[in-house]
Amino acid sequence: MVFTQKNIRSTLLILGVFALLGALWFARTHGLSSLLQGRVLTTETKLEIPWRTFDPPELLSGATIPSDTHVIIHIPLEIKRIARKVLFGDQGNRIRYWGYCFPEDYDPRNIAHRAPGFPGTMFLSEAERNEREAQRQRLFPQFTIHNPPTSKELTMQQKKIKGQIRHQQEIFYGGTTCYVMTEQPLPVGSDDDNDRLNASEESANRTDPQNHDTDGDGIADGVEVHSFKTDPLRRDTDTDGLIDGIEDRNRNGKIDQGETSPFEKDSDHDGLCDGYCRIIIGGRLCSEFSTTKNCVPGVQVKWRGEDKNLNGKVDTGESNPLKTDSDGDGILDEQEHYNCLLEKKTDC
Numbered sequence: 001m002v003f004t005q006k007n008i009r010s011t012l013l014i015l016g017v018f019a020l021l022g023a024l025w026f027a028r029t030h031g032l033s034s035l036l037q038g039r040v041l042t043t044e045t046k047l048e049i050p051w052r053t054f055d056p057p058e059l060l061s062g063a064t065i066p067s068d069t070h071v072i073i074h075i076p077l078e079i080k081r082i083a084r085k086v087l088f089g090d091q092g093n094r095i096r097y098w099g100y101c102f103p104e105d106y107d108p109r110n111i112a113h114r115a116p117g118f119p120g121t122m123f124l125s126e127a128e129r130n131e132r133e134a135q136r137q138r139l140f141p142q143f144t145i146h147n148p149p150t151s152k153e154l155t156m157q158q159k160k161i162k163g164q165i166r167h168q169q170e171i172f173y174g175g176t177t178c179y180v181m182t183e184q185p186l187p188v189g190s191d192d193d194n195d196r197l198n199a200s201e202e203s204a205n206r207t208d209p210q211n212h213d214t215d216g217d218g219i220a221d222g223v224e225v226h227s228f229k230t231d232p233l234r235r236d237t238d239t240d241g242l243i244d245g246i247e248d249r250n251r252n253g254k255i256d257q258g259e260t261s262p263f264e265k266d267s268d269h270d271g272l273c274d275g276y277c278r279i280i281i282g283g284r285l286c287s288e289f290s291t292t293k294n295c296v297p298g299v300q301v302k303w304r305g306e307d308k309n310l311n312g313k314v315d316t317g318e319s320n321p322l323k324t325d326s327d328g329d330g331i332l333d334e335q336e337h338y339n340c341l342l343e344k345k346t347d348c
Helices: 008-030 056-061 126-139 151-162 199-205 221-228 333-342
Strands: 051-054 063-065 070-074 081-083 097-101 121-124 171-173 177-182 186-188 277-280 301-304
Touching (some): 056 063, 121 126
Antiparallel strands (some): 063 186, 070 177, 097 177
């Protein structure tokens, strides 16, 4: 159901009543205290917990859902479909939030025919699901072969399991109206460039919301921010001369076998940077932004490394950035490199 501006205020008032009734129903049928502050509402707290509505334009530009607040969001029609981890940010493992989306044909005015419980489909963050499971384990007896359950205990457990709130929704569609509550501020927004960062996260990370790979290193902004933790604004996070997308060849946000680290200049710790970067003769690495006087005055600075052409491959004349002794002759790559320099060869 798509709500129009004409009836949105009356609709929100009725939705608010339903949310309160749903919370009270949950407390009555489960006998549990609130998992998030304010979920089970007493007479004193009903008026203390604020309400907030986010309209489609706010979600398109990005917003932050406040904590401990009843929130109604209207997902813009411009969003065809979006994953939960993108819409609410990929922080569900540490932030506990929950909510439900109303069915498309839901009529909030038809109170008489409303089914008990929450309308629509539920969604819970990973952290919220983990907390609910931990609480369930604390409430349910731990049966063993030496402590078998009685028929009454089995019946009670089955009723509780049947009545549990379960995570149901991972994909959200434009035109949907949902209720959300979170224990910590939650970034929410659309993802126009399909990089798995919503508009709010793009703003926080200063990435381009219309470019899925802001720094052009071959890795999507969302993978850099959430999976790899590399800098989405810098092509070469560790300044070893190799852009992040060459070090992470399959662009999956993990250091797999055969890949160098985008966090370390020298993955095999042999004294030579993985790519081709500025070094001081003697083995100490300097930043690519350093000048000779910023390093050690009077010491010669050269550009050296294991991957001279920066193509991410071990070509003829190059050492392996994943092996300290590439040719297995018992002499470390670093020593071979400096022996070459001492002999004044030009292909070191």
